[in-house]
Amino acid sequence: MKLEGIHHVTAITADAPGNVDFYARVLGLRLVKKSVNQDDPTVYHLFYGDERGDPGADITFFEYPGARRGTAGAGMVHRIAWRVASEDALAFWEERLRAEGVATERGDASLLFADPEGLGHELLLVETSDQPLIADHPEVPSEVALQGFDSVRAYTFDPEQSRHFLEQTLEFSPDGEATWEVRGEQRGSFYRYDRTDQRGAGGAGTVHHVAWASPMDDHEAWQKRVAEAGASPTPVIDRFYFRSIYFREPSGVLFEIATVGPGFDVDEPLEELGEHLSLPPAYEQLRDRLEQVLTPLPDTHRQLATGGR
Numbered sequence: 001m002k003l004e005g006i007h008h009v010t011a012i013t014a015d016a017p018g019n020v021d022f023y024a025r026v027l028g029l030r031l032v033k034k035s036v037n038q039d040d041p042t043v044y045h046l047f048y049g050d051e052r053g054d055p056g057a058d059i060t061f062f063e064y065p066g067a068r069r070g071t072a073g074a075g076m077v078h079r080i081a082w083r084v085a086s087e088d089a090l091a092f093w094e095e096r097l098r099a100e101g102v103a104t105e106r107g108d109a110s111l112l113f114a115d116p117e118g119l120g121h122e123l124l125l126v127e128t129s130d131q132p133l134i135a136d137h138p139e140v141p142s143e144v145a146l147q148g149f150d151s152v153r154a155y156t157f158d159p160e161q162s163r164h165f166l167e168q169t170l171e172f173s174p175d176g177e178a179t180w181e182v183r184g185e186q187r188g189s190f191y192r193y194d195r196t197d198q199r200g201a202g203g204a205g206t207v208h209h210v211a212w213a214s215p216m217d218d219h220e221a222w223q224k225r226v227a228e229a230g231a232s233p234t235p236v237i238d239r240f241y242f243r244s245i246y247f248r249e250p251s252g253v254l255f256e257i258a259t260v261g262p263g264f265d266v267d268e269p270l271e272e273l274g275e276h277l278s279l280p281p282a283y284e285q286l287r288d289r290l291e292q293v294l295t296p297l298p299d300t301h302r303q304l305a306t307g308g309r
């Protein structure tokens, strides 16, 4: 049984309109689902990804309006790395981010930057045979677009405390000192640690959890296996777009295992993903009220491109 790499990464924002502006307009991702927090429907849960909302390129945000900035520390993901295809792509993003007033740091085959709330990102020039997961954007040619996740980097006091669980229970494959490859039949990605002696604090600009992708038929077996390893997973929870279990790995990072389907087109057509407010069935009766209290969001690139559909 193998996991198919990163399914999605979920982080926290205090500013939904600014978040849409950065991820949809500047980074050129598609807003593929505009929904609400299933525990508090008066605030958003926003999902960005490739054109089809595939697992492997999906970054999501819980909105906590007014939340203080957090700081990543032990047991938290502190950087999200995305694949790009060429040196030209790195140059394109260095220039585009500079023009937006975003500080960047260029490495050999990488470009580091942070979102407006301090969440760390890296664009990595990598060779892979995995399918590129790309969104259409009028200002971002597809040759230079983000192609989905390469990896996440997490802080830990000691990577060794997680090794047994990652390798024996989750079947991550070691790939260097504090790096593991998570690869299934369709695609894969990497999980990397950096050592720290600092504890962090959750808040705006920090990652809440990382989800790994499971084929539909393996999901219940993953729940059992994680339970047998003593990691106390939640029961399987139906998130409508996928099914999920949650647990902490030994370094403290909150993991989710999410099914690859049914996908974001389960409640709206593929062409209209993210354009309307999607509500879980239990909240549908509150739609009129929620549409009044939720902060209006800026038009995404799709609406700009089509003159406001």
Ligand code: ZN
Binding pocket: 008, 010, 209, 211, 256
């Ligand atoms: Zn999640």
